[in-house]
Amino acid sequence: MKAATLLLIAFATTLLSGCNGVSLSEVDLNKEIATRLSEHQPDQIRLTMEDKTLDLVLLVQSATVDLSSDFGGIVKIDLKTDIQGKIAAFGRTLTMTTELIPKLESGVRLEEDRVYLVAPKLTEVTVQGTNFSDQILRSTLGSVHDELEQAIARYFDKHPVYTLDHNATEKLAATLVDEIQVTDDAIEFAMF
Template identity: 50%
Template sequence: MFREKLLKNKIMWFAGAAVAVLLSGCSSDMSVSETELNAEVAKRLATNQPDIIQLSLEESTLNLDLLIKEANIDLTERDGGLVMVDMKTDIRGTLNVFGQEMTMKAQLDPSFESGLRIEEDRVYLVGAKLTQISVQGNSISDEMFRNTLGSLHGDFEKALADYFNTHPVYVLNHSMTEKAAARMVKNIVITDDSIEFMIF
């Protein structure tokens, strides 16, 4: 029994070492395609509902929840590599306008761009910068809501950045190759179709 366990451990160690040796021979031996990344994000959203980003201000003028329904990622080499994200969310909560508290509900579709970072085996979006926000089905005046969102641009952007800084969009655990590579990745390069993981 003990010998069998020892033999099994040795086999697993040698398999891991073999994968590590294979990976170490290349500067970029692994990548994740844009399609794979979007499939992973969709899977995570489907299994983590409701997935909420909270946006509240100390002045109590705003207390909103963004319920993430969909996120579509587009990878581009522009400006050294960017992750472009289009989201569909439901926004619900209260808004204080001219001293009057109003309950609101709308579909909010923000778009933003970001970079990437890897921490252990997890890939995160970093430095989210809002590029566009569209509002549909708002229960209060569109103009009033857009003006309020405009004044809260920085707070909204920070809420997005904080969320994606703690919620990975991809985890390198889908295969033995990914798991081995995760321990040796030194850098990430964004291309037009994929994320390249640089081993050296």
């Protein structure tokens, strides 16, 4: 058992000598997200309200990530979704089918070898070519805004945007990550 442990440590030291981190480019992250979405269609975000005024499903068609060093490092996400379902308003139940493009900002976290978005916040929503700022959405849609944001947060709590398992360096780095930093065009995983 000791020999195997020493061998693993020697291998890790050799593999990581001169290496103090792993970098995940924005291009690779977007490729991974596109691949995952194509394999899991339809990928859904359910949006319901307890008072039964809203029962919608967002079918996630695509997601585009833009990494930025702004505000200490943020992930900007544009989701393209088709939204289907029912809304009860004005004493009637309306059936809805339209395209919805929520824009979000988020941090990132690493859990085991999986990279997740942290507490994504809606910054803008486009509905069939109509643009809503976050403030207008809050004032016109009220709690629907909060429900949509919570539904998206629940979705990203369960769906990682990347897994550090594409090669031996990533797999080893996943166990040794000390700090995560979002820069322009990359997520840096510092080790030791």
